Amino acid sequence: KNQVEQSPQSLIILEGKNCTLQCNYTVSPFSNLRWYKQDTGRGPVSLTIMTFSENTKSNGRYTATLDADTKQSSLHITASQLSDSASYICVVSSGTYKYIFGTGTRLKVLA
Amino acid sequence: NAGVTQTPKFQVLKTGQSMTLQCAQDMNHEYMSWYRQDPGMGLRLIHYSVGAGITDQGEVPNGYNVSRSTTEDFPLRLLSAAPSQTSVYFCASSYSSSTSETQYFGPGTRLLVL
Secondary structure, eight states, rough: OOOOEEEEEEEEEEEEEOOOEEEEEEEEOOOEEEEEOTTTOOOOEEEEEEEEEEEEEEEEEEEEEEEEEEEEEEEEEEEEOGOEEEEEEEEEEESSSSEEOOOOOOEEEOO | OOEEEEEEEEEEOOOOEEEEEEEESOOOSSSEEEEEEEEEEEEEEEEEETTTTHHHEEEEOOTEEEEEESBOOOEEEEEEGGGGGEEEEEEESSSSTTTOOOEEEEOOOOEEEE
């Protein structure tokens, strides 16, 4: 069964600290992996997308990594800001029109 | 560009009522889709469209209808609302149906069925 699992479910950090969110997937066939940021009450917004051959992709203070052998991805947030408080969703694409969404990690950044 | 817009933002229905959730995009995107987001679950695909006049079912299509008469609009109809359809609904669009394209999501419609 195609699945995307994210950990932790929730995380609280202090402003300025770094954090890493995890995504493990069992999806076949694999097309690409995305990370989305979803602010409360808003739709998801794409942060990064990685194909099978890409190990790392950055978007400002967000850096995603992908290990296709172990089927793991991580999202590292550097020097967190209050505006980083949101849910972060890992999504794996499989074939045509097929997206498997994780349940997300809820991040809270405190001043 | 307004991007992807959805109306209404919030709706309360009684069991058995019908309604249409509106979705529009002004980016000339070919691919549009509807998802529902429930607590503790990832987004699930309800219906999608790869162009005007072409629609297909996603993972959880029961109880919902769609049509795509224009490139811009992709309404979602609830035929006879049930409490199990209480959810947040997101419309998304992308330039093509290729999964390498970025999907742009609307702000969502929060639906409560009593």
